[in-house]
Amino acid sequence: MDDTDDYPAFLPAPASYHWTPKLQRDFLESLATTGSVKIAAAKVGMSPSAVYQLKHRAAGAAFKLGCAAAVLSRAGGWSTSCSIARSGAMTKPPS
Template sequence: MKVRTSRRKARHVRVPAFSPVPMRRRTDGWTPARQAAFLGALAETGSVIEAARRVGMARETAYRLRRRPGAGSFVTAWDRAASQGDRPAQGDGSRKRKVTAEERAQRALFGLLKVRIYRGRHVATERKADNSALLSYLAQLDRFARAGGSDGTRLHTFAPGFVSTGCEL
């Protein structure tokens, strides 16, 4: 007689990789490492107030960061981290967000930040290369070269007005 044991699928808290919000370089502000730690704490607690407190920032500044231009990837990661308790752990295939040229440039140059959570706690943040952004940029350069862009015109769609984020962890 075969004995069946019911195994429940472990619920792992997942925070998607994200591009940090472009900010001026300040040690007391929302650095890329602090943004990642905030998302990790948000996934742990489900509370914006508690997550902001854990990283030494105010709730109001977290919402201000969310409204900044170029924060699309951060907002998507925030929404998924905040709703961890509301839905079962499934694949990320529900909704895809369109990536702007500026965000693609940031991803190609600096990569993404990946928040690592172990046993319900934020333990690390690592930088992850975004190969798809690099490949799309190379394809864009190829299209530009085939169209006869060697007449001295500049390829301006990759990074118009791009601001360096100073993404050191």
């Protein structure tokens, strides 16, 4: 028996504590719809602080861009481009 079995700190966190690609997509779609980090985070079972932590990590660079795009989409400034990108019809950014 391993000594770490008695200490919860050594147990791996459940997958639900991590930002999976699906959670990130669901969050970004909700952010684009609601415009609220708090509401979008709650919809995917994460906290707003988890959102900001991911955005500020090097591994969260694409997520940070996605958040900016979702906010722009919500403001109506990028709705056509985002719709095309989500449909998979766009292969490169518009010029």
